[in-house]
Amino acid sequence: MSTLVEIRNVSKVYERGKQKVEVLHHVDLNIAQGDFLALMGPSGSGKTTLLNLIGGLDSPTQGQISVGGARIDNLNQGALAKWRASNVGFIFQFYNLLPMLSAQKNVELPLLLTKLGAAQRRKNAAIALQLVGLADRAGHKPTELSGGQQQRVAIARAIVSDPTLLVCDEPTGDLDRQSAEDVLGLLQTLNRQHGKTIVMVTHDPKAAEYASHTLHLDKGALVEQAAHV
Amino acid sequence: MKYLHLIWAALFRRKTRTILTLVSITAAFLLFGLLDAVRVSFEQAGQSVNGAERLQTQSRLSFIQTLPSALESRIAAVDGVKDVAYANWFGGAYQDPHNQIFTFAVSPNYLDVYPEVEVDPAQRKAWDATQNGILAGEALIKKYGWKIGDKIPLQSQIFPNKEGSKNWNFDLLGVMKSKDGKAFQSQMIILHWKNFDETTPYNRGQVGWYISRVKDVNDADRVAKAIDALSANSDHETKTMTEQAVMANWIKQSVNISLIVTSIMGAVFFTLLLLTGNTMMQAVRERTSELAVLKTIGFSNTSVLGMVLAESVLLLLLGGIIGLALVSVLSPAISQGSGGVLNLPRVGGTTWVLGVALALAIGLVIGGLPALRAMRLNIVDALAGR
Ligand SMILES: Nc1ncnc2c1ncn2[C@@H]1O[C@H](COP(=O)(O)OP(=O)(O)OP(=O)(O)O)[C@@H](O)[C@H]1O
Numbered sequence: 002m003s004t005l006v007e008i009r010n011v012s013k014v015y016e017r018g019k020q021k022v023e024v025l026h027h028v029d030l031n032i033a034q035g036d037f038l039a040l041m042g043p044s045g046s047g048k049t050t051l052l053n054l055i056g057g058l059d060s061p062t063q064g065q066i067s068v069g070g071a072r073i074d075n076l077n078q079g080a081l082a083k084w085r086a087s088n089v090g091f092i093f094q095f096y097n098l099l100p101m102l103s104a105q106k107n108v109e110l111p112l113l114l115t116k117l118g119a120a121q122r123r124k125n126a127a128i129a130l131q132l133v134g135l136a137d138r139a140g141h142k143p144t145e146l147s148g149g150q151q152q153r154v155a156i157a158r159a160i161v162s163d164p165t166l167l168v169c170d171e172p173t174g175d176l177d178r179q180s181a182e183d184v185l186g187l188l189q190t191l192n193r194q195h196g197k198t199i200v201m202v203t204h205d206p207k208a209a210e211y212a213s214h215t216l217h218l219d220k221g222a223l224v225e226q227a228a229h230v
Numbered sequence: 231m232k233y234l235h236l237i238w239a240a241l242f243r244r245k246t247r248t249i250l251t252l253v254s255i256t257a258a259f260l261l262f263g264l265l266d267a268v269r270v271s272f273e274q275a276g277q278s279v280n281g282a283e284r285l286q287t288q289s290r291l292s293f294i295q296t297l298p299s300a301l302e303s304r305i306a307a308v309d310g311v312k313d314v315a316y317a318n319w320f321g322g323a324y325q326d327p328h329n330q331i332f333t334f335a336v337s338p339n340y341l342d343v344y345p346e347v348e349v350d351p352a353q354r355k356a357w358d359a360t361q362n363g364i365l366a367g368e369a370l371i372k373k374y375g376w377k378i379g380d381k382i383p384l385q386s387q388i389f390p391n392k393e394g395s396k397n398w399n400f401d402l403l404g405v406m407k408s409k410d411g412k413a414f415q416s417q418m419i420i421l422h423w424k425n426f427d428e429t430t431p432y433n434r435g436q437v438g439w440y441i442s443r444v445k446d447v448n449d450a451d452r453v454a455k456a457i458d459a460l461s462a463n464s465d466h467e468t469k470t471m472t473e474q475a476v477m478a479n480w481i482k483q484s485v486n487i488s489l490i491v492t493s494i495m496g497a498v499f500f501t502l503l504l505l506t507g508n509t510m511m512q513a514v515r516e517r518t519s520e521l522a523v524l525k526t527i528g529f530s531n532t533s534v535l536g537m538v539l540a541e542s543v544l545l546l547l548l549g550g551i552i553g554l555a556l557v558s559v560l561s562p563a564i565s566q567g568s569g570g571v572l573n574l575p576r577v578g579g580t581t582w583v584l585g586v587a588l589a590l591a592i593g594l595v596i597g598g599l600p601a602l603r604a605m606r607l608n609i610v611d612a613l614a615g616r
């Protein structure tokens with residue numbers, strides 16, 4: 002399998018006033034195309050920080066990150082935004098749907114950044130909703146959906162523009178066991194059937210079991226105890 | 231345009247708040263439209279096409295001072311003068327001192343110099359023949375429900391009649407209409423100067439002002455100077471102006487409409503700026519994580535900036551357009567309700583342009599800060615709730 006994400010000697014330093022906090026220390030990591038990687042670790046260990054770097058939401062203080070052979074660590078904000086739009090889908094703990102928009106319109110959002118016409122956008126969003134099993138809820142607002150359903154809408158939104166990479170920050174952190182299993186099953190399907198590369202941060206060992214392997218982060222460094230499930 | 235539904239949804243995220251804000255914007259623009267209409271109606275007063283053709287001669291000292299009636303023939307003899315009429319201030323109140331009606335005592339040919347005023351020929355004839363007759367403007371007749379043949383009691387503020395009473399009684403003999411609805415005579419009463427002069431012991435052959443028509447509009451300046459030369463160095467020096475200038479002077483002496491309108495609007499829009507500015511700021515602050523999500527998905531900083539700006543501009547435009555549309559509906563009703571005292575024009579192109587420009591400007595100003603905030607929003611911090 003070829004490498005999709007290549008992280009070389011990446012450090013991230015946050016400045017709090019005069020105080021500098023190094024959150025990630027010289028991280029090296031390769032993520033293969035088609036991988037489903039779980040990132041675990043104690044709170045504050047830098048999981049979200051690393052995920053944000055992989056997803057191009059933030060840039061490292063030092064080191065190189067390439068995704069699909071293209072360097073993203075030195076892109077400016079505008080270029081990163083463009084890159085994210087076509088390469089990454091994001092899934093958050095609290096779904097982060099726009100509350101005023103229907104499920105359908107939420108899923109269509111990323112397509113507004115493409116050249117697709119209105120009819121095609123509607124069609125693609127409908128397909129994505131169907132894929133997550135919510136075709137019958139297209140017209141519902143987020144408040145009219147359960148947490149699990151909202152997260153599935155968020156997943157539909159993340160995959161609608163067909164990105165190669167999905168990054169998920171505790172996608173089941175706010176869900177009950179059953180909904181969590183639905184969401185994890187869905188992610189697994191996306192990984193196995195549709196070839197999406199997934200990086201998922203989680204606190205939950207049961208959730209990590211759905212991934213093909215797990216990496217542990219502690220105090221900003223990867224710990225060598227990767228184990229295949 | 232693709233983003234319009236997003237902007238719209240953001241705008242009505244908090245329905246009640248947005249509607250309340252919209253109501254205050256609408257109210258501000260309603261006020262703006264009405265005040266502007268008042269300003270325009272004052273500006274237009276006396277701007278009839280014949281305005282420049284008519285010259286008004288009054289005492290140089292003050293328009294309350296009267297002039298000798300002997301001037302009539304001398305003015306008529308000035309080269310370039312077509313005809314001369316004259317009038318006196320009578321100042322009538324109907325029933326209640328608050329019902330002030332512009333009432334002039336006029337020469338027999340007064341209406342001839344105002345060809346835009348229409349009087350039925352039979353009524354005109356009856357009025358010409360009746361010393362105690364009056365003609366009343368259409369608007370007044372409508373307002374007070376008068377009928378031809380009615381006895382109209384009018385109270386003069388200044389002039390007593392023969393019995394020493396300020397209560398006069400006149401016979402209503404006809405209606406003055408104006409072709410374009412703009413002539414001020416449609417809100418006026420005229421009586422015979424002869425009747426006035428003979429009845430009140432106060433007048434004795436004095437005239438309030440002369441109105442002369444010039445033969446050639448382009449000659450008006452010279453004619454005006456020639457008329458004033460007649461009384462130079464006398465005890466009744468005159469000042470001859472166009473009707474427009476007289477009207478404008480009179481209004482300027484009484485009130486500075488522009489200043490009033492400008493200061494009221496300044497205060498209103500300043501308040502509006504603070505109110506809507508605060509609303510927009512709050513609206514964007516509440517939406518921090520949503521804006522962060524848009525950016526995460528790949529919306530650029532500038533498009534987020536644009537969307538917030540568009541939202542506040544849309545809010546202002548909505549309120550502004552509803553407000554001005556209300557003015558269009560209300561101003562005819564107000565004109566009618568005022569019994570013709572206020573003659574509000576239709577909301578004209580300039581008012582619309584000004585109003586829309588104002589809405590745009592306010593929208594940009596109040597949207598500016600929140601939009602910049604949204605643009606600068608750091609995704610990672612916003613997502614983490616920092
Ligand atoms: N923008 C920032 N400014 C300052 N410090 C930050 C910033 N982002 C993260 N940190 C700090 O970096 C450390 C790692 O944060 P991060 O969010 O990556 O942890 P995490 O592993 O995702 O934790 P959790 O499991 O609680 O989500 C924390 O100590 C955090 O306070």
Ligand SMILES: [Mg+2]
Pocket residue numbers: 048049050170
């Ligand atoms: Mg985290």
